[in-house]
Amino acid sequence: MKFGVRDYLLKPTDRDQLMEVLVRCRKEKEEARQRMLSEQRKMLGDLRTTVEESYLYEGLQCREFHAVYQKYRERLxxxxxxxxxxxxxxxxxxxxxxxxxxxxxxxxxxxxxxxxxxxxxxxxxxxxxxxxxxxxxxxxxxxxxxxxxxxxxxxxxxxxxxxxxxxxxxxxxxxxxxxxxxxxxxxxxxxxxxxNDLTSPWKLERLREEILYLEPKRIQEILEGMFSQFSTDTEAAKNFTMGLYLKLNSDDSEEAMEIACDFFRSLRACRKVGEVREMCFRMAVGSMRPEEKRSVVDMIKSYVNSHISDENLSLKWLAENYLFMNVQYLSQLFIKKEGERFSDYLNRMRMEKARRLILTYRSDNIKDIASQVGFESNPRYFGQVFKRYYGILPSELIVQPHNREVTGK
Structure with a gap:
């Protein structure tokens, strides 16, 4: 504990002044400690931000995300x-x-x-x-x-x-x-x-893998989002499109080479980013080989997974508003591919998601669970379907021990 000269000259009998000095010194020491802790917190905060930035940067640059995740798992x-x-x-x-x-x-x-x-x-x-x-x-x-x-x-x-x-x-x-x-x-x-370098080879490869399994409308949405970043940089847009073309078209036959040359000539002639975007979209959709395009049934399953809380979801709605196909033909196609009716598949997906939600949250209101899986207006019927599938009511599953396994029919 440090004292000033005046403090050293205090008489031992001057008790009040001595107490005042002790209190002041204790206060100064506590303030110094708080300043040190604040500086340490700031230093650690700055370091953590640096680590988080590094995590994002490496995750964006590295093709093998699992390795990056494992590397930063303990640090973050x-x-x-x-x-x-x-x-x-x-x-x-x-x-x-x-x-x-x-x-x-x-x-x-x-x-x-x-x-x-x-x-x-x-x-x-x-x-x-x-x-x-x-x-x-x-x-x-x-x-x-x-x-x-x-x-x-x-x-x-x-x-x-x-x-x-x-x-x-x-x-x-x-x-x-x-x-x-x-x-x-x-x-x-x-x-x-x-x-983030959008034109790196592995990112173009990742984009290629993604758009091969998407319908044209979704491909257009993704490309529009990417091209919006090029703003007026036509050359950057062209470089991106050329890289994606080479990833999507690996055929080195003479005919394919002629098509590629025609494409690149047309691409070089573009003067605006919008023109490049349209060429890129047509190329991305047109270069998908039939066997690589996602099947109609896969599109149905993907839509169900994304819209499972929609009470009005049905094969008829999908046929008329999403796929623009005959519902009877679609029903037969689904049964042939999946071995079950669409309605059975939809209920199974809904019940499996409901089970996951219940096991995750345990104390949740059953009405909230029902609304998440497409039964918002009829939670009672949700309970009946759940029991038909799992043999117990949702409320019974909530109170069961965590380690007890419940399987569907």
Missing amino acids: KFRGEILHACICNYVEERFLAEAHKDIRRILNKYGIEMEFPAVYVKNTVVLVLNIPSVTLCKQLAGNLESLRYRGQLVSFTVEFVQDAEEALWNMIFGRISRFNRILLLDEAGESSVIS
Whole structure:
């Protein structure tokens, strides 16, 4: 403990002054300790931000994501849990700082911490959260979608994706890897820019693998998102299109080479990014060989997986509004491929998802579970279907021991 000269000259009998000095010294020592802790926290925070930036950068640059995940798992305290990706769409960058502040306020209100700093790409904020219930997901979505800012053109929309931690991160990297400029936001809302090379060979290969299994409309959406980043940089757009063409067309026959030369000549003649985008889209769809195109049944199953909470989902609706095909033909095709009727398949998918939700959250309201799997208006019927499939009611499954296995019929 340090004393000034005046403190050393105090008389031993001057008790009040001595106590005053002791209190002041203790206070000064505590203030110094707090300053040191604050500096340490800042240093660790800066280091963690650096690690998180490195994680994103390596995850974007490395083809083998599993290796990157394992490398950073301990450093970033990943726990391998079931997590949620909260994806907030239509967040314009001019509102980003304010929106980030409000998002943190809403999360604090519900006692939810972010497992990773917010990531921002092209009007989209991606949050990694650990949310304990479906009900809370719905409440969060409502709060986030109600955010409004002066001059805002489109209301925010929120979607949640739930998965095991590594699989969830793999999905997130799949989404953000399509953008050349990615922002990582710290607690104060300050952003770090992470540049992403869209034309690297393995990214073009990843894009190729992805679009081979998508319908043309979805391919167009992906390409429009990517081309929007080129702005007026026509040369960058051409380089990207050339790289993707070479990935999609590996045939080296004489005829294929002539087609490629014609394509590249036409590409060089383009003067605007929009013209390049249209060429890229036609090429991406046209170069898919029939055996590589996703089957109609696969498209149905993918749609069901993404819209399983829709009560009106039916094969008739899909035939008339999504696939534009004859419903009887579609029904026969589905039975031939899957060995079961579409209605049976849909119920099975709904019950399997309901079971996963119940086993994950345990204490959730059955009505909330029912609404997540397409039975919002009739939770009683949901219980009947669930019991027919698993032999017990949803409420009975909730109270069962965690280690007891329940299988469907």
